[in-house]
Amino acid sequence: MTKVTPLDTAVDPHSADTGVLLDVRDLEVEFRMRSGTVKAANRVSYQVDKGETLAIVGESGSGKTVSAQAIMGIIDSPPGFVTGGEILFRGKDLLKMEEKERRQIRGDRISMIFQDALTALNPVFTVGWQISEMFQKHRGMSKSEGYKRAIELMNLVKIPSAAERVNAYPHEFSGGMRQRVMIAMAIALDPDVLIADEPTTALDVTVQAQIMGLLADLQQQTGMGLILITHDLGVVAEVADKVSVMYAAEIVETADIRELYRHPYHPYTEGLMRSLVRPDHKGGRLSPIKGSPPDLLHIPSGCPFHPRCDYVQDVCRTDDPPLREILEGRTSACHFAEVFSND
Amino acid sequence: MTDTTNKTPAQVLAPDVATPEVVPAQAPKQDKPASLWSDAWKELRRKPGFIISALLVILMVVMAAFPTLFTSVDPRDCSLIDALQTPSAEHRFGTDLQGCDYYARTIWGARTSVSIGLFVTFFSTIIAVALGSLSGYKGGWLDSTLSRFTDIMFAIPLILGALVILNALAGSRGILQVSAVLIAFGWPTMMRLMRSSVLSVKELDYIDAARALGASDWRIITRHVLANGITPVIVYATITVGVIISAEASLSFLNVGLQLPAISWGLMINTAQNRILAFPHLLFFPGLFLSMTVFAFILMGDALRDALDPKLR
Numbered sequence: 001m002t003k004v005t006p007l008d009t010a011v012d013p014h015s016a017d018t019g020v021l022l023d024v025r026d027l028e029v030e031f032r033m034r035s036g037t038v039k040a041a042n043r044v045s046y047q048v049d050k051g052e053t054l055a056i057v058g059e060s061g062s063g064k065t066v067s068a069q070a071i072m073g074i075i076d077s078p079p080g081f082v083t084g085g086e087i088l089f090r091g092k093d094l095l096k097m098e099e100k101e102r103r104q105i106r107g108d109r110i111s112m113i114f115q116d117a118l119t120a121l122n123p124v125f126t127v128g129w130q131i132s133e134m135f136q137k138h139r140g141m142s143k144s145e146g147y148k149r150a151i152e153l154m155n156l157v158k159i160p161s162a163a164e165r166v167n168a169y170p171h172e173f174s175g176g177m178r179q180r181v182m183i184a185m186a187i188a189l190d191p192d193v194l195i196a197d198e199p200t201t202a203l204d205v206t207v208q209a210q211i212m213g214l215l216a217d218l219q220q221q222t223g224m225g226l227i228l229i230t231h232d233l234g235v236v237a238e239v240a241d242k243v244s245v246m247y248a249a250e251i252v253e254t255a256d257i258r259e260l261y262r263h264p265y266h267p268y269t270e271g272l273m274r275s276l277v278r279p280d281h282k283g284g285r286l287s288p289i290k291g292s293p294p295d296l297l298h299i300p301s302g303c304p305f306h307p308r309c310d311y312v313q314d315v316c317r318t319d320d321p322p323l324r325e326i327l328e329g330r331t332s333a334c335h336f337a338e339v340f341s342n343d
Numbered sequence: 344m345t346d347t348t349n350k351t352p353a354q355v356l357a358p359d360v361a362t363p364e365v366v367p368a369q370a371p372k373q374d375k376p377a378s379l380w381s382d383a384w385k386e387l388r389r390k391p392g393f394i395i396s397a398l399l400v401i402l403m404v405v406m407a408a409f410p411t412l413f414t415s416v417d418p419r420d421c422s423l424i425d426a427l428q429t430p431s432a433e434h435r436f437g438t439d440l441q442g443c444d445y446y447a448r449t450i451w452g453a454r455t456s457v458s459i460g461l462f463v464t465f466f467s468t469i470i471a472v473a474l475g476s477l478s479g480y481k482g483g484w485l486d487s488t489l490s491r492f493t494d495i496m497f498a499i500p501l502i503l504g505a506l507v508i509l510n511a512l513a514g515s516r517g518i519l520q521v522s523a524v525l526i527a528f529g530w531p532t533m534m535r536l537m538r539s540s541v542l543s544v545k546e547l548d549y550i551d552a553a554r555a556l557g558a559s560d561w562r563i564i565t566r567h568v569l570a571n572g573i574t575p576v577i578v579y580a581t582i583t584v585g586v587i588i589s590a591e592a593s594l595s596f597l598n599v600g601l602q603l604p605a606i607s608w609g610l611m612i613n614t615a616q617n618r619i620l621a622f623p624h625l626l627f628f629p630g631l632f633l634s635m636t637v638f639a640f641i642l643m644g645d646a647l648r649d650a651l652d653p654k655l656r
Contacts, residue, residue: 072555078483107557114555119548124570133566138557185556 020047021090021225022071022110022193028084029066029075038296040066040080042249043323048193048225053216055228055236055257057272058246059293064229066249068195071227072112073102089193108138111191115198117178121170127154127181128166134188153184157214176207180214187218194219195227200235212239233276237261245269248294248304251323252333265332267309267340303335311340383650393646399639407457410450418447418606429624436628440614448606449628455518455607456636460588463522467530468580472573474530475537479572480545480564490538497531501590504528509599521600525587533576533583540572547571578648585640592633608633 029041040063048054058064069075070082071094087094089110094102114120122130131153132146141149147166154162157180170178179199186194196215200208216239219226228240236243236257243260245253245268253266264270271289291308294300300307306316315335323333334340387393406413421443428438436445478489505524512520544550545568553567594600595609596616603610608629615625 069551074551074554103557103559105557106555112552112555114548114552116548120552122549122553122567122571125566134556137562182552185552 021050022048023088026085029070030081030083031079033079036297039249046244051223053226053240055240055243062246063249064246065197068197108189109191110193111186112195113182113186113199116202117182126167131185138189157184175203179211193225197229248299255330265326265337266334267311268305386650390646392642396639396642403453403457403636406453413450414447416444416447418451437624449632451606452608456588459522459591460584463525463587464580464584466526470530471533471537475534476541479538479541493531493534501528506599516602537576540575541568544568544572574651578644582641582644585637589637
């Protein structure tokens with residue numbers, strides 16, 4: 001696939017070699033509602049580089065999707081507002097761009113796939129139409145060229161008999177095939193960064209593995225950076241390079257994937273891993289984290305995790321621990337990161 | 344699918360490719376993609392209600408477009424000597440007070456009624472779709488302003504509003520004036536319908552997905568929101584054609600619609616009103632045609648609604 005960069009977003013592609021591809025810094029997102037203001041992303045920072053997979057893990061409502069929506073600029077506003085931070089793509093802040101310039105990056109340089117492909121595909125148009133629209137709108141291709149590329153892409157994402165199915169409607173596909181169509185649309189323009197927002201949640205387990213495998217393959221072929229948003233630590237283990245764990249709108253731990261599994265530096269991460277279903281776990285009871293995630297309208301004082309933490313101390317109830325570097329490339333937001341798990 | 348055991352690896356990888364055993368006697372699915380409209384068409388072809396209404400609508404539209412196919416008599420070629428005849432071989436529907444052939448006048452009356460019905464509906468729908476989608480999609484102060492304005496217009500009953508304005512226009516009421524007034528009071532219901540439809544469509548994931556993949560607002564509205572949200576409006580518009588036709592007839596009957604020498608069913612009933620006991624055919628024929636036309640459009644709207652709403656199948 002040849003990369004055609006639109007003229008007015010002509011960021012030198014080689015500059016990517018020097019800096020980080022996508023750098024989210026202290027992102028703050030608020031939802032202002034009648035019942036109060038909800039901080040859905042609080043000092044969220046992460047980086048993704050070329051060919052790298054960053055997993056963002058957290059329970060529902062922990063703010064992991066919101067930060068992705070902020071990158072794409074699709075937060076419903078009102079009530080949602082990005083109130084602080086920077087999102088640097090190849091060194092340029094997306095939040096300071098004109099809407100028009102940003103739209104040219106969306107779908108083209110940074111793309112996204114959604115949780116439920118059934119609702120993320122328009123039911124009244126054929127999948128071929130929807131894929132080829134990407135080429136027609138962003139690349140100015142003709143309709144027939146667009147359809148030709150659509151068939152190529154459908155083959156690339158391993159949709160069987162693509163040439164016949166290009167004129168089928170989304171509801172004629174199974175869940176897994178629909179997600180493949182969504183992936184085809186998202187990678188159509190060979191993006192630098194792909195955000196996958198729980199891409200496998202709506203699928204059954206065997207199909208989940210296929211879709212994750214497909215994403216990993218595509219990433220190897222294209223060298224794109226991948227942000228994988230999920231609540232499934234099992235999925236993460238297989239594909240991610242780095243993990244950021246989110247809790248109550250904050251990142252509580254970031255680590256290399258193998259390091260994280262070897263030794264979590266935050267009690268929440270530890271709890272998540274203990275509640276995983278493992279094949280060697282037969283017979284015993286699962287140990288879920290006690291309590292439930294906080295309502296973002298009423299985030300507990302101090303460390304937001306303290307009501308559910310097994311290692312809670314007095315200081316946790318009053319002081320919110322900042323995210324700090326524990327070891328090289330590892331950060332944790334726990335007062336007792338170094339000590340808690342050694343007990 | 345019940346068994347997954349005896350499948351080839353290719354089938355496991357492609358679970359939705361229908362194997363011959365799974366979908367036996369069905370016609371090949373890929374031949375004609377099943378869209379909302381093609382599904383609806385299949386459904387409609389089997390509905391007697393739709394067929395009857397479609398035939399009636401076609402008949403009325405042909406009558407309106409080519410009245411000479413049905414009668415060679417000039418509806419304005421009247422001789423007072425023949426006034427007020429009852430139906431006979433020469434004048435199938437009889438004659439009116441001026442001695443005009445009532446059959447010819449009834450046929451020519453379709454032109455006025457159908458064209459006002461279609462014209463008014465067409466323009467009200469355009470106004471309604473434009474304002475409704477803008478209002479629903481954009482939200483905020485624009486929505487508040489447009490919606491309140493619509494509510495004000497909506498609060499005025501169609502006939503009452505038209506009555507007041509057309510009464511003031513005495514002396515210059517032609518098809519254009521009557522249509523304009525009906526458009527002015529006809530769009531609010533459809534605008535509200537369009538707005539609520541857009542509001543529900545706009546929350547769906549594919550709108551976010553389209554935006555995330557770089558579509559502009561204009562494209563999202565035209566290609567994604569409208570394509571999905573317009574169905575109820577189309578159904579309602581079909582019914583509206585019938586409503587407008589009867590509104591025009593009511594206004595003409597009340598002496599505030601079209602004026603002679605225009606030929607319209609409402610006007611014919613109006614002229615007949617003092618003599619309907621003595622000459623019931625003066626009421627019967629235009630009344631029959633009027634109610635058949637209104638009935639046809641309303642029936643068609645109902646059939647469309649049933650066919651387009653998958654839940655009612």
